[in-house]
Amino acid sequence: MKNCPNCNSEMEDHFELCWNCNYSLSQGKVVEITESLPGTRELDCLRCGIPMIYSGNYRFHEGARMGILGNIFEIFLNRESFDLYLCPKCGKVEFFSPRTP
Template sequence: MGRETCKTCGEAVENGYTICWKCGTGVDGSPPAAEFVPDALAPGETQRTLACLRCGTGLSFVRRMKLHEGSLLPGLLLDVGKLFTNREGFDTYACPGCGKVEFFLAG
């Protein structure tokens, strides 16, 4: 059995796994189990169910991202510069229909 591609989201499914890590669909095409939570979410968190404001297609959870505000100081002070940046967590959702991306504060 080689590397397979998820029939729902197109993500690569590694050898030996029976479900897609990203969406929970079985390699045989079976739907995700009700208790499936993507790895990108912390335990106990659930995804939002959102529709794209542009085309109405359901948005797909991409991952939780940490974005920083501010600049990093170059050179030897690089590590010190990181202390002065504001890092905020965002859940990222993308529309598979039109490509619109939306960010929501991580809850």
């Protein structure tokens, strides 16, 4: 057993991450795990102020076109995939490219 240098919780010796405060021994700081996982980004609709819903990760083949949306998706030309968020009230859609590790 060892103790977390941040919150002093007991940690298993082989754990790199504190179960209590997310302190990473390898990075030497508390890491925000939720932000690195798809679908867990907390996002409020700018118009309605309510949380937007994660509606999936979309993948595109190279050169894929989506009809009239093709111009929009050209922005993501070099992205393999991106996450789509939807406001349940006004239908506003936001795209995010997943963070590269």
